[in-house]
Amino acid sequence: MISRRLLLSGIAACTATPAALLSTAAWAxxxxxxxxxxxxxxxxxxxxRIAKLQGLMxxxxxxxxxxxxxxxxxxxxxxxxGRSERVTAAVLPAQGQAIIVTPAFEExxxxxxxxxxxxxxxxxxxxxxxxxxxxxxxxRGLVSGVIAIEPTxxxxxxxxxxxxSSAGRVxxxxxxxxxxxxxxxxxxxxxxxxxNNITLAALRHTHGEVRAGMTGKDIxxxxxxxxxxxxxxxxxxxxxxxxxSAYPHGSKQVQTVREGSVIxxxxxxxxxGYESDISRTWIFGEPSARQRQVxxxxxRGQEIALETAKVGVPVGHIDDAVRAYYEKEGWGPGxxxxxxxxxxxxxxxxxxxxxxxxxxxxxTPLQPGMCFSDEPGLYIPGEFGIRLEDCWYMTxxxxxxxxxxxxxxxxxx
Numbered sequence: 471m472i473s474r475r476l477l478l479s480g481i482a483a484c485t486a487t488p489a490a491l492l493s494t495a496a497w498a499x500x501x502x503x504x505x506x507x508x509x510x511x512x513x514x515x516x517x518x519r520i521a522k523l524q525g526l527m528x529x530x531x532x533x534x535x536x537x538x539x540x541x542x543x544x545x546x547x548x549x550x551x552g553r554s555e556r557v558t559a560a561v562l563p564a565q566g567q568a569i570i571v572t573p574a575f576e577e578x579x580x581x582x583x584x585x586x587x588x589x590x591x592x593x594x595x596x597x598x599x600x601x602x603x604x605x606x607x608x609x610r611g612l613v614s615g616v617i618a619i620e621p622t623x624x625x626x627x628x629x630x631x632x633x634x635s636s637a638g639r640v641x642x643x644x645x646x647x648x649x650x651x652x653x654x655x656x657x658x659x660x661x662x663x664x665x666n667n668i669t670l671a672a673l674r675h676t677h678g679e680v681r682a683g684m685t686g687k688d689i690x691x692x693x694x695x696x697x698x699x700x701x702x703x704x705x706x707x708x709x710x711x712x713x714x715s716a717y718p719h720g721s722k723q724v725q726t727v728r729e730g731s732v733i734x735x736x737x738x739x740x741x742x743g744y745e746s747d748i749s750r751t752w753i754f755g756e757p758s759a760r761q762r763q764v765x766x767x768x769x770r771g772q773e774i775a776l777e778t779a780k781v782g783v784p785v786g787h788i789d790d791a792v793r794a795y796y797e798k799e800g801w802g803p804g805x806x807x808x809x810x811x812x813x814x815x816x817x818x819x820x821x822x823x824x825x826x827x828x829x830x831x832x833x834t835p836l837q838p839g840m841c842f843s844d845e846p847g848l849y850i851p852g853e854f855g856i857r858l859e860d861c862w863y864m865t866x867x868x869x870x871x872x873x874x875x876x877x878x879x880x881x882x883x
Contacts (some may be wrong), residue, residue: 504671505701508664510742511657513548513585519650520546520562520586526646527564533612535562535643536603536631538623541820542647544743548585551576557599557627560588561606569606571599600630607635618643648825653839658744658819659863662841665702665746666861666872669737672696673750674883676735680754684727686711686720693737702739702746705822710734715751715855718812718847729755732854738822745822747843748873749859752882761856764848765879767799768856771846772875775814775828776862779869784833785826785842789814792846793830801848808850815843818861840864 523535523546537543537560539551547568551558558580561569567588572580574592581590593602607617617635619628621644632640654662676693686709693707710717711725715734727733736749751768753761771792778791792814796802801809813829816822818841826834828842840863847857858876862869876882 502699503701504668505664505741508661508701508741509657511548511661515655515657516546516548516586520568523562523646523650524564526649527618530646531615532618532641532643532646533564533615534607535618535620535646536560536623536627537562537620537643537647538627540620540622541743542620542622542651544583545651545820546586547588548583549580550583550743551580553624559599559603559623559627561603563607563610563612566610569603571602571606573599598630598634600627601634603631604635615639616641618646620644620647644825651819651824652817652826652834653837654819654841654863655839659839659841661742661744662746662819662861662863663872665739665741665744666748668697668700668702668741669739669746669748670873670883671700672702672739673735673737673748677750677752677883680727680733682727682729682754685724686714689727689733689735693735697737697739702741705738705740705745706736708734708736710736710855713852713854715857716849716851716853717855718849718857727754730758731755732761732856734855734857736857736859743820745818745820746872747818747822747859747861749845749847749857750876750882751856751858753879757879761854762879764850764854764856765858767796767801768846768848768858769875769878771795771810771814771848772844772858772860775844775846776869776871779836779862779864781836781838781864781866783836785828785836785840786830786832786834788828788836789830796846796848808848810846810848812847814846815859817842836864838864838866 539553539558544550547560556573558572569589571591574594577592591602593599616639618641675696679692689709690707694704697704710720712731714721714725715732731754734751738747774792774795775788778788805811815828817824817826826832843861845859849855861872
């Protein structure tokens with residue numbers, strides 16, 4: 471049976487009951503929880519990540535990487551902690567154990583998610599957490615060289631380190647973090663596959679539940695309920711109807727489903743910290759010739775992106791190839807509307823948007839293990855937009871999809 475959590479959650483206040491979810495043909499043969507056997511990333515893999523990081527730091531003569539709360543802290547240590555004015559961070563030295571710096575009264579809670587052996591340096595309310603970091607480095611003899619900073623770390627922490635540190639330089643750690651996080655392991659790919667399986671199954675169910683008169687909020691509620699029932703943690707269920715679909719992230723104007731409506735859904739969930747991202751667009755009723763033509767063009771754009779993806783190719787060239795095709799079809803030029811106003815895709819993993827990006831200016835060479843979305847939408851202000859999106863990862867033999875491309879505007883999921 472579906473967990474009673476679905477009945478008790480606020481998400482469940484939608485038109486689809488648990489019984490309906492099980493009985494609908496869209497769910498035939500689907501297990502209740504697709505995430506039941508998903509294995510979280512363990513301590514051994516996180517230690518392997520740190521070892522890779524330390525090798526990179528030693529080669530580049532960097533003494534340590536400072537990582538504030540967020541996905542990168544989770545990636546290396548398992549610690550899942552929100553950001554506030556009270557700093558929780560890891561000091562990852564070029565040699566030796568990681569050091570976790572956290573408020574003293576939060577230490578027991580932070581330790582609950584810590585998955586590696588590490589020194590924990592608590593600081594009290596009257597203390598300076600940046601001074602605690604520097605002291606830890608001093609005890610390792612690592613204060614006269616270079617300290618790298620994880621790129622999303624807030625400025626006040628960086629400024630605090632500069633004020634209390636005698637280190638020679640404080641530099642960006644973006645290249646270090648990217649070298650680790652951009653390449654996904656088999657365990658990471660497996661979690662992303664599970665998340666995509668859940669999102670696609672939930673979309674399939676939701677597609678069958680749409681009725682005339684529904685709003686985007688109504689449809690999103692069905693999607694989120696289905697995602698929870700299947701074992702995913704909903705991240706977003708963007709639902710754009712009619713003219714709102716012409717704007718990639720929608721409009722504040724409430725739109726309702728009617729005959730001929732364009733329905734664009736962009737949805738994702740998380741499984742053990744790894745995300746999915748799938749978009750589908752369909753017509754409620756019979757598609758017009760124009761809707762069908764734009765849908766088919768976007769579908770071909772997805773194929774061109776995949777055909778261009780080869781190991782060593784700069785990722786921005788994928789965007790260039792799609793845009794060149796669209797311009798031949800009369801869209802654009804470039805990023806102009808009507809046409810494709812956003813990048814062809816983005817990296818994905820622990821975050822919905824990660825580097826590298828499928829955009830002209832990103833020249834990162836494509837490598838096995840990198841993961842991306844493939845979403846070259848077309849948008850016509852004042853009319854409608856079409857976006858199809860599937861995620862894929864690179865292999866030595868070419869790209870491999872997490873979800874199959876939609877077949878047609880008549881069979882859109």
